[in-house]
């Protein structure tokens with residue numbers, strides 16, 4: 463992971479063959495409590511918004527689409543749950559009559575916590591304007607960040623009543639960051655940026671909530687299907703994943719934690735992480751409670767340790783000692799029910815023959831993995847549908863990977879473990895609602911009815 467601190471980042475900007483003026487000066491953070499609500503054109507006020515989420519087969523990235531610019535065009539984006547903001551490639555094909563660069567010292571710059579002021583010495587275009595503030599768009603898949611102009615433009619998404627998409631609504635001055643085309647390297651083909659859903663004032667959830675005055679809540683339901691979309695809701699439930707199945711009724715709650723040290727690829731000192739952390743207090747596999755180094759399960763003052771949720775890691779990543787404890791227990795428990803181990807298939811270390819494994823409504827019949835969360839009574843259950851990855855017709859692998867001996871975050875719950883689980887992030891109450899697998903509740907994340915009722 464490339465971890466640039468402020469000086470390194472400035473140096474990086476200077477050496478970048480780019481057009482950002484070298485006198486770019488990033489003042490230390492100032493934070494304005496006052497939110498600037500993007501202005502609205504229409505009087506229709508949605509209670510919630512909805513976006514479809516698909517899974518890219520070759521990269522395992524989760525993709526969504528918004529409409530942006532004037533005239534509106536569809537923009538495909540990688541969903542980055544902990545990402546700081548929306549960033550898009552402005553270097554190619556950005557055409558819009560409503561693009562507005564954020565002028566230095568403007569309210570948009572403070573909302574974006576963008577203290578610097580930059581000029582651009584090539585022809586003016588979106589992403590290259592004088593007297594604008596900058597942030598560092600982050601490709602969290604490749605851990606690369608660059609400097610980018612802060613700007614605003616029209617964003618259009620569909621409203622929802624919780625059951626179907628309704629009419630599209632505009633946020634006329636949606637704040638985002640411009641990036642060079644090179645920042646797209648490593649993202650799924652056709653994608654033009656990343657949709658950051660993290661804990662900042664300009665991430666999508668906060669901007670939508672303040673634009674339409676709804677609760678600072680959003681929910682993600684990733685589909686396990688290659689052909690049917692999952693869904694992201696902004697705003698409160700109902701989240702109907704079949705007529706009369708409001709998946710929000712299945713949620714259990716656990717507190718969200720703030721990591722005081724940014725986990726972004728480039729950041730300034732004192733900046734907290736925009737990612738979502740929870741506290742796993744212990745892990746049980748089958749009926750074995752693992753003996754774990756509890757230091758690893760808390761976030762320390764340097765921002766190491768703890769558990770976060772990520773849509774850019776395809777599989778859950780565990781610090782080495784946690785990985786060893788979990789896999790050892792899983793192998794033992796599996797052997798006890800006559801499940802046969804076979805050779806590893808990368809990136810997994812533990813694979814099994816399907817021959818001895820039955821199937822159930824909640825996936826292959828393997829020992830359950832229980833993440834015991836803060837409060838002890840609150841347990842995230844991972845059944846075979848979320849623990850086992852079919853790598854071929856007769857081999858299933860335990861879908862967890864080893865994160866090495868001193869990773870920044872000890873437990874990163876990845877996309878595969880989130881599929882067909884509803885997770886709701888309540889920013890105002892700082893809590894996570896999670897459903898565990900919806901398969902046991904007769905529905906899936908692919909069951910939102912995307913037929914418009916508008």
Ligand SMILES: *[C@@H]1O[C@H](CO)[C@@H](O)[C@H](O)[C@H]1NC(C)=O
Nearest residue numbers: 503504531532533534616632
């Ligand atoms: C939304 O914004 C687009 C692009 O500027 C515009 O063409 C459209 O008329 C707007 N829709 C509404 C309802 O304001």
Ligand SMILES: *[C@@H]1O[C@H](CO)[C@@H](O)[C@H](O)[C@H]1NC(C)=O
Nearest residue numbers: 581582584585586590591592
């Ligand atoms: C920015 O200002 C400089 C100096 O005044 C000028 O040379 C340059 O063309 C301007 N760039 C843009 C993108 O307007």
Ligand SMILES: *[C@@H]1O[C@H](CO)[C@@H](O)[C@H](O)[C@H]1NC(C)=O
Nearest residue numbers: 755756757758767783867868
């Ligand atoms: C637990 O983890 C911490 C953080 O990596 C480490 O400093 C400590 O030595 C570990 N304790 C044991 C008993 O392994």
Ligand SMILES: *[C@@H]1O[C@H](CO)[C@@H](O)[C@H](O)[C@H]1NC(C)=O
Nearest residue numbers: 795796797798799800801818
């Ligand atoms: C596992 O296999 C052994 C020997 O074939 C058998 O005795 C035992 O009942 C099996 N256990 C299960 C849980 O199937």
Ligand SMILES: *[C@@H]1O[C@H](CO)[C@@H](O)[C@H](O)[C@H]1NC(C)=O
Nearest residue numbers: 529618620627630912913914
């Ligand atoms: C969502 O909104 C767009 C306009 O941005 C509209 O063209 C589309 O039909 C809507 N989709 C659904 C599923 O209602």
Ligand SMILES: *[C@@H]1O[C@H](CO)[C@@H](O)[C@H](O)[C@H]1NC(C)=O
Nearest residue numbers: 625626705911912913914915
């Ligand atoms: C999906 O919604 C449309 C529009 O409300 C409705 O006509 C259709 O019956 C729904 N489909 C299912 C499977 O419920």
